[in-house]
Amino acid sequence: MGGALTSLVAVAGTLLGSFITFLFQRRTADRTEAFTWRRLTREERLTAYAGFAEAVVAYRRSQYDPFHRRMEGGASPALADAQTEAYRCRMVAQQALFRVQLVTDDSRLVQLAEEALEATRLMADVTDRPSLDSCVVQAKQALSDFVVSAGQYIRAA
Numbered sequence: 001m002g003g004a005l006t007s008l009v010a011v012a013g014t015l016l017g018s019f020i021t022f023l024f025q026r027r028t029a030d031r032t033e034a035f036t037w038r039r040l041t042r043e044e045r046l047t048a049y050a051g052f053a054e055a056v057v058a059y060r061r062s063q064y065d066p067f068h069r070r071m072e073g074g075a076s077p078a079l080a081d082a083q084t085e086a087y088r089c090r091m092v093a094q095q096a097l098f099r100v101q102l103v104t105d106d107s108r109l110v111q112l113a114e115e116a117l118e119a120t121r122l123m124a125d126v127t128d129r130p131s132l133d134s135c136v137v138q139a140k141q142a143l144s145d146f147v148v149s150a151g152q153y154i155r156a157a
Helices: 002-073 077-103 107-125 129-156
Strands: none
Touching (some): 077 107
């Protein structure tokens, strides 16, 4: 009887040890998975935010050419080409905005991105150099506000 009790205690100890090992391994695996998810999400956000800022800068740069072509004398093939390039850059910036919207859950950050894109779009409506300069300052500030907030958001996550 004593040998059976000893065997039973040994089996129970082995099973308890295996169960405890399983729990520790499961918790370690969960922590590793959560860490990996946070790291990948952070990298994805960083890529989306940087890509958006890059696209808006290119869009802003492309807005100068149509203005200068209009000042040179109205409708021309060069103006049409400049406007086409500005539209292409706007499309790229809008696509980058969609990526920002997909990877963030911060509505304020999305709003800042939308404002930066809109401030850049307004450059197309200007008719004189002072207005262009004013729009450029506003567009740069709007993008800067987005970048600063995105950086804070990434560091906090």
